[in-house]
Amino acid sequence: DIQMTQSPSSLSTSVGDRVTITCRASQGISNYLAWFQQKPGKAPKSLIYAASSLQSGVPSKFSGSGSGTDFTLTISSLQPEDFATYYCQQYNSYPLTFGGGTKVEIK
Amino acid sequence: EVQLVESGGGLVQPGGSLRLSCAASGFAFSSYEMNWVRQAPGKGLEWVSHISGSGSTIYYADSVKGRFAISRDNAKNSLYLQMNSLRAEDTAVYYCARSRTGQNWGQGTLVTVSS
Secondary structure, three states, X not given: OOOEEEEOOEEEEOOOXXXXXXXEEOOOOOOOEEEEEEOXXXXXXXXXXXXXXXXXXXXXXXXXXXXXXXXXXXXXOOOHHHOOEEEEXXXXXXXXXXXXXXXXXXX | OOEEEEEOOEEEOOXXXXXXXXXXXXXXXXXXXXEEEEEOOOOOEEEEEEEOOOOOOXXXXXXXXXXXXXXXXOOOOEEEEEEOOOOHHHXXXXXXXXXXXXXXXXXXXXXXXOO
């Protein structure tokens, strides 16, 4: 199985800051990586697929990059509605596997 | 608008069974692979099972293999998860999700396994 390691597991930041979350795969997954946002009590929401493609309707302040084993999610100018937990997920092969999540909190 | 609506969750005793359903609308259901993903209370996301659009290809997580069965009825635009021999560690919110990229998710249904 492919292990996905996210870092940091949590971070405290301020409105207007730029945030970068990293995700590392235990083996190469090309660009078969997705990012999700989850707010408390809600279902995950798809942000990015194919490592860098924005889902329809997702604001351009979210961006993704990477290929192979190392990936990043960047949120420019964090707004109050962006405070949530973010997950990466590989879909190169089954079983699908998720990173442990990054909780973005208000400082 | 794409909609996925799960149902069938509830409280069940260890060793019991439950059948979850996911009603899909707003897209060509039979053209899409579907997945079940679960989230234990306060924990991260865990993939459970996959089924191809035709139903011919099925995968399971090792943690549920032999106990859970995924199926779909394309005529009814519905996805199912039959869960048998339930354990306390199966307690979670269960989500259905469209495609391996998780393009769309339902709101989830809570399964609690407890005596």
